[in-house]
Amino acid sequence: MIAPLPRAVRTxxxxxxxxxILVEHDPGPPSPTQVRISIRAAGISFVDVLTAGGxxxxxxxxxxxxxSECAGVIAAVGAExxxxxxxxxxxxxxxxxxxxEAVNLPARVVRKMPEALSFEEAAVFPVSYATAWHALVDxxxxxxxxxxxxxxxxxxxxxxxxxxGKLLGARVIGSASDEAKRALATAGGADxxxxxxxxxxxxxxxxxxxxKGIDVVFDSVGGDATDPAFRSLAWNGRHLxxxxxxxxxxxxxxLPLLKGASLIGVDVRQFGIFEPEKSEANRDQVFxxxxxxxxxxxxxxxxKLDDFRAAMADAAAGKSAGRTxxxxx
Numbered sequence: 260m261i262a263p264l265p266r267a268v269r270t271x272x273x274x275x276x277x278x279x280i281l282v283e284h285d286p287g288p289p290s291p292t293q294v295r296i297s298i299r300a301a302g303i304s305f306v307d308v309l310t311a312g313g314x315x316x317x318x319x320x321x322x323x324x325x326x327s328e329c330a331g332v333i334a335a336v337g338a339e340x341x342x343x344x345x346x347x348x349x350x351x352x353x354x355x356x357x358x359x360e361a362v363n364l365p366a367r368v369v370r371k372m373p374e375a376l377s378f379e380e381a382a383v384f385p386v387s388y389a390t391a392w393h394a395l396v397d398x399x400x401x402x403x404x405x406x407x408x409x410x411x412x413x414x415x416x417x418x419x420x421x422x423x424g425k426l427l428g429a430r431v432i433g434s435a436s437d438e439a440k441r442a443l444a445t446a447g448g449a450d451x452x453x454x455x456x457x458x459x460x461x462x463x464x465x466x467x468x469x470x471k472g473i474d475v476v477f478d479s480v481g482g483d484a485t486d487p488a489f490r491s492l493a494w495n496g497r498h499l500x501x502x503x504x505x506x507x508x509x510x511x512x513x514l515p516l517l518k519g520a521s522l523i524g525v526d527v528r529q530f531g532i533f534e535p536e537k538s539e540a541n542r543d544q545v546f547x548x549x550x551x552x553x554x555x556x557x558x559x560x561x562x563k564l565d566d567f568r569a570a571m572a573d574a575a576a577g578k579s580a581g582r583t584x585x586x587x588x
Contacts, residue, residue, distance in 0.1 A: 265297075267324045267359035268567050273313030276568040284324070286363040288335060293363045294343055295335040300561075301357045301585040302328040302383035303574040304415050305504050310355070311571065319355050325571075326357025326585075330372055330381035340366040348372040352385040354528075358567060360587045370542070373549040376556075383415065383556045383582040388545040389538075390501065390527040391419035394477060395427060396541070397530075398523050399497045403428025405474035408464060408491065410484050412449060413440025413580045415556075416501055420477040421447040422554055423545075429475075432467045434460070434484075439580040443557055455484065464491050472496060472518075482506040489514055489522070496520040504577060557581035564588070 267284035289295045304327070309315045311325040330350045336343055343349065343366055351369045356362050372381045394416075395401045407424040411417035412433030424431040425448035433444030433452045441452040451467035453460060464473065472493025478485055481503025489498050489510060496518060515522060531538040548554045559581030562570035567585060574583040 265360035266564065267356075268326075268564070269322050269324050270311070271322050273311065273318065273321060273323065275312060276308075276571040279311065279325070279567065279571075281565065281567070284359060284361075286361055289337040289340075289363045291337040291339040292365055292367075293337045294333050294340055294349075294366050294369055295361060295363050296329065296331040296349060296351060296369070297334045298329045298331040298357065298360055298362060298587050299378040300330050300382035300587065301326045301359075302386070303358075303570050303583045303585060304328075304383075304386065305574060305577060306502065308571050308575040309504075324356045324359055326355060326359065328352040328382055328384075328386050329357040329362065330376075330378045331587075333369075334361070337366065342366075343369060343371075348378075350381040350385055352389075358564075358585060360564065370546060373546055375550055375552045379558050379561055379584045379586065380556050382584055383558065384545075384549060384554075385542070386527070387415045387419040387556065387582075388423070388549070388554055389542050390416050390525065391423050391477070392541050392545050393527050393530055393538075394499045394501060394525040395420060395423055395475070397537070398525050399475045399477070399499050401427050401429055401475050404430075406430045406432065406468050406471070406493075407475045407477060408432045408434065408473040408488065409444070409449070409477045410434050410455070410480040410488060412444035412447075412452065413437075414479060414577060415582055416479045417477065418443060418447050418557055418581070419554070420479075421449050424448075424477075426548070426553060430468070432464060432473070434464070437578075437580075443580040447557070455480075461487050461491055475499065477501060480505045482508055486510060489520070492518050492520045494519050498522050500524050558584055560584070561586045
């Protein structure tokens, strides 16, 4: 009996999930510097869906297979690859190609999976935790004893930021839009949570910090949330811009002046391009912490590959407390 060919989600025109179809897709043998991975689970983030729709700042060429992170088992190894072997359970991240049952990836973006994580958890670990670590450690320089306000604390990078903020010794306040997400932020270690939709949001944030201003804001929301969050900063505060699913917004330039505060951009993809050694060192750190059980993502829902459109819609809506994952047969 001939084994069926692996499948992938693909389009010839960027757009909504309806533009995508399941097709047979065999990536073939890996090149000398690649490994072939039999994918067991693939994470779906808001950015994955935005990229698939053509709305991200960098548009991929077509035909395009979405997906930027996965976990699975190595099925073949290129002749020049060392440190990885057939049968290894691994996790990987990259630029597309992972809403699929098989993929060839450069060995440099593939790491052995932390034993403490399941395939589903590992599939949503690399990007969110590398982003949150880069944001808080490199860009925000968060220190023990400072206060961290996390917008979107029940989302992908937000939940990672809550956990990392606590590991760094900060007091963490999570802001989230519903009770389930606030409960998730609390489970992740947040010292206090506030309702992101509350009319007295700024007062609630101030009260949660004993009447003082915030040292670092982790903003993965954007839109109407950015201005009041920046206004909540203390002197020498740092506002980290991670993303803006709520939309881009304008900020009055007198605010940084009055507060001696900084608006700081965070782009983990470009960080990897311009500072590859530091980027790899960061990933070493977060993977080690995951292996020790100190960092662990939350999976909200899993979908079979055949249900990829529903999974993409779920991730785009951003209503789940935790991550959305595609699982392969």
